[in-house]
Amino acid sequence: MSVCIIINGILYMLMRLTYLFIVLTFPLLVFSGGISSPASTTNHYKNEPILPIPLTISLDARKVKLGERLFNDPQLSHNNLLACSNCHQLLLGGDDGLARSITNQGKPDLINAPTVFNSVYNFRQTWRGAFRTLELQAEADLKNPRHGATTWDELLPKLIANVYYKKTFHSIYPEGITRKTVLNAIATFEKSLITPNSRFDQYLRGDESAITNDEKKGYLYFKQYGCIACHQGVNVGGNLFQKFGLFADYFSVRGNIKKADYGRFNVTGEEKDRFVFRVPSLRNVGVTAPYLHDGSLDSLRKTIEFMAIYQLGTTLPDEHVIKLELFLNTLTGEYKGQSLFMKEALR
Numbered sequence: 001m002s003v004c005i006i007i008n009g010i011l012y013m014l015m016r017l018t019y020l021f022i023v024l025t026f027p028l029l030v031f032s033g034g035i036s037s038p039a040s041t042t043n044h045y046k047n048e049p050i051l052p053i054p055l056t057i058s059l060d061a062r063k064v065k066l067g068e069r070l071f072n073d074p075q076l077s078h079n080n081l082l083a084c085s086n087c088h089q090l091l092l093g094g095d096d097g098l099a100r101s102i103t104n105q106g107k108p109d110l111i112n113a114p115t116v117f118n119s120v121y122n123f124r125q126t127w128r129g130a131f132r133t134l135e136l137q138a139e140a141d142l143k144n145p146r147h148g149a150t151t152w153d154e155l156l157p158k159l160i161a162n163v164y165y166k167k168t169f170h171s172i173y174p175e176g177i178t179r180k181t182v183l184n185a186i187a188t189f190e191k192s193l194i195t196p197n198s199r200f201d202q203y204l205r206g207d208e209s210a211i212t213n214d215e216k217k218g219y220l221y222f223k224q225y226g227c228i229a230c231h232q233g234v235n236v237g238g239n240l241f242q243k244f245g246l247f248a249d250y251f252s253v254r255g256n257i258k259k260a261d262y263g264r265f266n267v268t269g270e271e272k273d274r275f276v277f278r279v280p281s282l283r284n285v286g287v288t289a290p291y292l293h294d295g296s297l298d299s300l301r302k303t304i305e306f307m308a309i310y311q312l313g314t315t316l317p318d319e320h321v322i323k324l325e326l327f328l329n330t331l332t333g334e335y336k337g338q339s340l341f342m343k344e345a346l347r
């Protein structure tokens, strides 16, 4: 009996140590990583496993403006109908509020459209983590037969024929309109899509009254239950791969398994990567319903319950789920000085 307790004790300590290791080394990973963080990130007041989004990001404003125009331009698609902004609507959560977007053939897409906000802080792009840079991601979206469905041979002449693009590209890039400069302009604009100043970030920066006691409780549960082991750092996610369904088989419960459900397996072809996904960012999660890569859940509360069952092997008391939801809603930030909101009309 006592041996059991000792072994249990040692196991528990090891678990705590692993957890502490992840949590404590995470900030080091962020600061040594590719992301250049302006001083405001490092100046945060609280020593927590979640870091505030910098209040500003320094980028060439001319490229941002040009990229914004491209992002909103349906000419970037083969049939001149679908702009990036159709599926990634910036006035909302940076997505489209649909379980699956409508493709350029008018059919539902294969996977839920993630938000484009804060994607600069994700270590890879897409649910399966297929791309390391925003440039490669943008090119994939342009060529994707369900999204842009275009080619460079088709797109570049269209842009060159446009007086605004011709003039503006030449004034910024000596080489003019090329694959590289188009992707650079789009990616630079995407880097500007950060949502700082959420109430939770205000709290991290030292304003104790920015979040309520119930929201603080929710954050405590987020750490105590171990959500934080997967969702942490500046994006509260976006920096790890994890299997979906660690403690129970989500996919056989849901049924109708499709190729898109294989996740990272579709990138590596390795069996260990089947059902593995990039852990999504929980920034603005209060306004980016529906949830999960299949867009199957409308309710954030239900998603939290699912996470507990499938990722932590536990069932949470209702009261804890409610507080966790309150906490997650404090992660909604601002774009161009305005708080993001959800498009109710689409729900």
Ligand code: HEC
Pocket (backbone or CB within 6 Å): 071, 076, 082, 083, 084, 085, 086, 087, 088, 101, 102, 103, 104, 109, 111, 112, 113, 114, 115, 116, 119, 122, 124, 125, 126, 127, 128, 134, 137, 138, 141, 142, 146, 147, 148, 186, 190
């Ligand atoms: C028809 C809808 C649609 C259009 C149009 C579209 N996207 Fe997407 N976008 C998606 C979907 C769906 C995904 C997820 C793909 C996946 O995980 O395989 C995605 C993923 C992304 C991501 C990765 C986000 C993340 O968290 O991983 C970025 C960035 C992005 N798109 C930018 C763009 C840009 C730039 C354009 C225009 C060139 C564009 N999108 C056009 C639907 C669309």
Ligand code: HEC
Pocket (backbone or CB within 6 Å): 222, 225, 226, 227, 228, 229, 230, 231, 242, 243, 244, 246, 277, 278, 279, 280, 281, 282, 285, 288, 290, 291, 292, 293, 294, 300, 303, 304, 307, 308, 311, 312, 324
């Ligand atoms: C072992 C890692 C892991 C743990 C622990 C974990 N998650 Fe997740 N979380 C994921 C992955 C992976 C996904 C993406 C699932 C999918 O494929 O759709 C996800 C998705 C989510 C989503 C949906 C995000 C979106 O935009 O669709 C929410 C909300 C969420 N998690 C909250 C939580 C909460 C709250 C906890 C703690 C109760 C938690 N997670 C624990 C890995 C984890």
